[in-house]
Amino acid sequence: MTSEAPRAFNREMYHDHPENVFYGTDDGAQDGSFSEFAEFKAHYEGVPPERREDIHMISVVGGLYGLNFIPLWRPKRITIFDINPTAIDYFQIIRRVFTTSRDVAHFLDRLTAGDYEVDGEREEFVRENICMKQKGSLPRERGSTKRPYDQSWQYAFENFELTKRMLLEVPLEIRTEPMESDTFSEWIRNQNNLWIYASNITQFHFFDLEFANPTNVVLVQIIHPNQPQLLDLAPISGGPVKVRFEIPLRAERLDR
Secondary structure, three states, X not given: OOOOOOOHHHHHHHOOXXXXXXXXXXXXXXXXXXXXXXXXXXXXXXXXHHHHOOOEEEEEOOOOHHHHHHHHHOOOEEEEEOOOHHHHHHHHXXXXXXXXXXXXXXXXXXXXXXXXXXXXXXHHHHHHHHHHHHOOOOOOOOOEEOOOHHHHOHHHHHOHHHHHHHHHHOOEEEEOOOOOOHHHHHHHOOOOOEEEEOOOHHHOOOEEEEXXXXXXXXXXXXXXXXXXXXXXXXXXXXXXXXXXXXXXXEEEEOOO
16 A cells, blocks of 8 residues: 655645745755765766667756756756746746856846846746845745755756757747646656656655656656655666656556
């Protein structure tokens, strides 16, 4: 019998709640060392080159730790999703400012000053929150402020020009839905070449996803600061695979 996700009692708090956007991530090592990323980098560099040629990166918004995977995985397609529409707005703003900034310093200065255009009240709310976060005055009733951006997005900042180019040029799809939804499950089942960052979703909800034949599917979640998990489904491909999104992630072939 599967137990309930440890924080399932409050998972609804992220469904269309503007005040529950994470302005900076707390995923990974809590000392800001970014040490967990070495495992992800080693895995990417260690797979056969052909597996790196046509990656479709899928990432939850969350605190946007997934921004670091863009210059690492160098995807040919990107899908960003979140159940919270304001989190989607946050991603769109970060993308807009990132791709129109000269460098990291310019990017951060513009975030601090609110020096960019926004569209509508929800984006204005996010812009105000980012300004307050940068100045150390964001109240919890408006949003969660986690690490500084230079710690949250270290690899993206180290590879600023590459990240900027990919955010500009790579086809992008936005989905406002949870991973556990029927629509997400149906959309993902017959796809391959998926490299997915799920952050800490399984702290709030356990669910299953099936893949028809995942010869090149990689799943990453970070639940505990020093226990990131990367699950590569290639070794058990050759038929349908079920992934149990739990803690830890588990996968099994369905035709054995």
